[in-house]
Amino acid sequence: MDFFEAQDRAKRNSGKLVLLYLLAVIGIVFSIYVVTLLLYHWQIADVQDAGWWSPGWLLMVTFAVLGTITIGTLFRVSQLRKGGSAVAELLGGRRLDPSTTNAGERRLMNIVEEMSIASGMPVPDVYILDNEENINAFAAGFNTNDAAVGVTRGALEQLTRDELQGVIAHEFSHIFNGDMRFNIRLIGILNGILLIHIMGMVVMRSVMFTGGTRRRSGGGKDGGGNATIVIILAGLALVIIGYIGMIFGRMIQSAISRQREYLADAAAVQYTRNPDGLAGALSKIGSKKKGAEINDGHAMEMSHLFFASSFHSALDKLYSTHPPIEKRIKAINPSFDSGDEKRRSKLRKKFEKDHVSASKPAAKQGAGGHAALTPEVILGAIGTLDPGHINRAGKLLEQLPDSLRQAAHEPLAAEALIYAMLFMADESGRHAIPGWFADEADKAVQNEVKKLMKELEGGDRNWYLPLADMAHASLRGMSKEQYSTFHNIIRRIVLESEDQNLFAFAIEKIVDRKLEMAFSGNKVPEVRHHHLKTLGKELSLLLSVLSHASDKDSENAWKAGLKPIEKVAPDGMELLAPEECGLAELDKALDELAASANPAKKFILSAVIHTVTADKQITTEEKELVRAISEALDCPIPIGAMG
DSSP: HHHHHHHHHHHHHHHHHHHHHHHHHHHHHHHHHHHHHHHHHHHHHHHSSOOOOHHHHHHHHHHHHHHHHHHHHHHEEEEETTTTTHHHHTOOOOEEEOOOOHHHHHHHHHHHHHHHHHHHSOEEEEETTTTOSSSSSSEOOOSSSEEEEEEEHHHHHSOOOOHHHHHHHHHHHHHHTHHHHHHHHHHHHHHHHHHHHHHHHHHHHHHHEEEEEEHHHHSSSSTTHHHHHHHHHHHHHHHHHHHHHHHHHHHHHHHHHHHHHHHHHHHHHHSSSSSHHHHHHHHHHHTSSSTTOOOOOTTTTTGGGGGGOOOOTTTTHHHHHOOOOOHHHHHHOOOOTTHHHHHHHHHHHHHHHSSSSOOOOOOBGGGGOOOOOOOHHHHTTTTTOHHHHHHHHHHHHHHHHHHHHHTTTSSSHHHHHHHHHHHHOOOTOOOOTTTEEEEEHHHHHHHHHHHHHHHHHHHHHHGHHHHHHHHHHHTTTTTHHHHHHHHHHHHHHHOOOSSHHHHHHHHHHHHHHHHHHHHHSSOOOOOOOOSSSGGGHHHHHHHHHHHHOSOOOOHHHHHHGGGGGGGTTTTOOOOOGGGGOOOOHHHHHHHHHTBHHHHHHHHHHHHHHHTTTTTSSSOOHHHHHHHHHHHTTTTOOTTTTOO
């Protein structure tokens, strides 16, 4: 299953959720209708003479239940509209400072950065659940641009690097497979059902409190006694029905979540080639009766988010959101023995040296020192990882000068780092800071830019995209006013460059696209195009830019790009002249292409990759531009996929 199929499967799961949700709501409406009718007959009417069918009453109950559930759902969804960070904060998470010097936290940050750079996705916000002593972790968000990864203090302190890497790889699988958006919707739905239960508790407590007050004051000796009993019974019924609804909700969690956990475990082993790492983490959880339990009050409604079940009850066998630990270990490593410490120690030393085992051999190199990979291989790598990608990312991180890594981890320095890379990427070789920059940027930022430009001189161009990815987490810490200034400056650097600086454009799209999602209220991308027929103008412009940039024979590159989409391509597509392919126009075209459904995105990226590989090689500039396009489409390409 490729990235696009996984994303579509997640959408189908959302449809399944809607069906199960409707069944739960119908059950709640019917239950409340029957209970309230029984209480009405007992209090007022003669049961033998009264009818049991009352369309008007059923309609009132339906509206009341739907209104209550809708309010509860919308309240929770509005709380989580910020995406992954809102979920983490609701669970009591503390955002990890990317520049942390704590050894355990630094190790976690290195693993997350390594995974992010290897996969080509933004470095997510990382949170620590300081008050949780058991081992657990989660990933949350609406998409790759607003994802957050959280781990408990117990996981940080009790897991080895290999085990922690296995857990993080598991969570990255959920990000790639589109599970996160579905999980947030499920949280909202469960909260809506829970509100029925809460309302019953409120009704019972308020009536009992009022009754106690009246008795103490000597009033209400007889009158209204039956009515009070009826209200208490109605409240009790709401409590029971709401609880049953929650059980139904937990069954929904279980029905959809269990199989996804097996898939994420398998993907984590595929990413790291180290089944002992993930199995070791699971074994440590399984060694305690409640080794993954979360003490926070939201543990039940968010159990499906976690690496292992965060909530336990007597009915776990019926609706546990995760498969049994023993079965998960057996599925990924049948021969695993938690007591074989000697064998595990040997493996640990090997992995500490190599980070991952069984790394794929380097691909055959083409012209210019880049891997001559086929378009099909590159397309198949989207949204995936393998040990070679992770190993390459780890080595690249080791090569980065400490001063640049530190700059990427601090908000002001991260802003200056992006400007410095844009100026250093000037293809004319001038590497000059424009005069207007002194009027637009803060003085401290200007000084930092000059210092970082000296650090980048003579450095490897392949550092730039990973540094931009690493800076993303720090840049999300800007205020809206700071982001607005930052956005305007990088746009001006790109659009006012004397030559069309495609690298500067790529960096701008990669960085600004992520931050725009972080600072805007809309976390869910709009889908306006379900096929390519409505995208002829935008697709022509995109392939024309790539054709002129990738090959001396632009016509050959253009034809190569059209070949994989010839059956679905819009009518009238033509190769545009270079002067018709401005960066401002390309920017607008990418924004429109990004509003496409997954099947259309797959065709777009296939055409893009065939265009740039028409001459059998991929230059650094082409890799950067393709990365920018894939980022704009929310389809991450791993660092090693293009050589």
